Amino acid sequence: MWLIHQFPLCPFSRKVRLLLGEKGVGYELVREHPWERRDEFVDLNPAGRTPVMVESEKNITLIDSVAICEYFEETVEQAPMISGTAINRAEIRRLTAWFDQQFYGAVVDPLMNERMLKRLVHRASPDTGALREAMKAANGMLDYADYLLDHRNWLAGATLSLADLTAAAHISVADYLGGIDWRAHEQTRNWYSGLKSRPSFRPMLAERMGVIAPPDDYDKVDF
Amino acid sequence: MWLIHQFPLCPFSRKVRLLLGEKGVGYELVREHPWERRDEFVDLNPAGRTPVMVESEKNITLIDSVAICEYFEETVEQAPMISGTAINRAEIRRLTAWFDQQFYGAVVDPLMNERMLKRLVHRASPDTGALREAMKAANGMLDYADYLLDHRNWLAGATLSLADLTAAAHISVADYLGGIDWRAHEQTRNWYSGLKSRPSFRPMLAERMGVIAPPDDYDKVDF
Structure with a gap:
């Protein structure tokens, strides 16, 4: 196991x-x-x-x-997540890296510092300036996701891929920590609602990180 | 082209x-x-x-x-750089990520900020504390490379791989910016000397970044 x-x-x-x-x-x-x-x-x-x-x-x-x-x-052959031509696969890996590096660095990492580590480890108050910056960055990056989803069924192309799973993973942590304002992100919200309803995602949405509570809509498919 | x-x-x-x-x-x-x-x-x-x-x-x-x-x-089939079993390939990708993230984040990025961007863009002096921290981190990470090369011909195993190319790329930039103290890193120095002599590496060692000069030994195979 x-x-x-x-x-x-x-x-x-x-x-x-x-x-x-x-x-x-x-x-x-x-x-x-x-x-x-x-x-x-x-x-x-x-x-x-x-x-x-x-x-x-x-x-x-x-x-x-x-x-x-x-x-x-x-x-594991089942459910290929880096599939298609070499160019398709490069696009999946580009967007995976984009969420792992840019979205994590500008949004998830500061939110985790301010709202999780400061509370659990340092017993300090979050820096509201840093939180504002992270939420502003999230907004700009979701604009880019909206743009991609205006042109494609899934983030990297016609099929669900590692890019979608990576994006959903980072966005879900930012959402848990109150860093996502879903207004004005219709396309990304619809895409994320579909992902939230998948059996692979449901168990994670039920988990909690100690005393830190997510927003009310965090685990709802309709939000 | x-x-x-x-x-x-x-x-x-x-x-x-x-x-x-x-x-x-x-x-x-x-x-x-x-x-x-x-x-x-x-x-x-x-x-x-x-x-x-x-x-x-x-x-x-x-x-x-x-x-x-x-x-x-x-x-491109020639010169496979992510080869072997799935476990070998995972080890190559682990070390590639280690240099791209840990070594870059703790060593290369601060050196580039202090010794390159501050000079070329901000016209400011480097922060000697930040330089000292970066060089200390480089020393610790080269200890780990020494340890790997004590047990293996190349960083990720028996053959040259993307892990070696990635490590050499980051180390060469840190070396250009004066961030590497080669004393006490015999194994990594021997490995790096071999890489420096390869035709894929030679042209890069001849290039310069504007007014920033590398140390005398930077482009020498014996250093």
Whole structure:
């Protein structure tokens, strides 16, 4: 059985879990708070980041969400998520990187710092300027997602792909932390509503991160 | 003909150029300073980052160094750089991500800010505390590379892979900016010396970034 070392609001772990859910690969969760830098965890992954996947019977350890997704894409045929021509696949990987780097860096990471780590670890108040900046960045980036979804059924083209799962993972964490204003993002809201109703997504929406409560509409398909 | 939009000290563009060099794919360079955020460049890549590759006759645009490397790995058989079993490939991608994220974030990005952007753009002096932190981080990360190279011929295993090209790209930029102290990193120095002598690497070592001069040993195979 695969174990995933993760915590409920890790967007990179959510991405991997969505992929595994779509592919029908079973797993169990192990809770890990990477900011605590536990010795055993840093020994497992010198980068000190979640997710890490371990299959101890086969002696396999997989590290980094991109490497993990490519691994399961290569080894599990069901529900291909990086498919099509080489150009299609490049577009899927471009948008995956865009959400993993730009959206995470400008939106999810500051929201996690201000609304999660400051509350759980530093017992400090969030910086309202940083929150405003993150929400402004989210708004601009959802404009770009709206633009893509005006021209395509899914973010990277005609079919559901890793780009959609990656985007939904990051957006869901930003949404949990109150960073998304859904007004004026009709296309992205419709797309996200469809993703929320998938069996791969439902369990994650029921999880909570300690005392931090999401907005009322966070887990609703109609929002 | 492929065009690469890049600048001489962009580590992600260096990674792509090393891969293309190993695979024997020809290209021409287009100089782009992403910090200037030229409208035409942001239209080409909304993420505003280098490298971007364009093949205008075939109407192809490739964005993001990971997506670009995977594209050429899939379309050009020569010199496979993400090869072996699915587990080998996961290890190559793990280390590629480690250098692209951890080494870049803790070492290359601060060095570029302090020694390149402050000089060329902001006309300010570097922050010596930030430089010291970056060099300390580089030292710790080269310890990890030493450890890997104690057990393997190349960073990710028995053969040259994208992990080595990615590591060499980031280390070469850090080295150009005076951020690497090679003492006490015998294994990584030997490995890097071998990479520097490859035909894919030589042209890059001859390039200079404006008024910023590298250390004397920067382009020497013996250093």
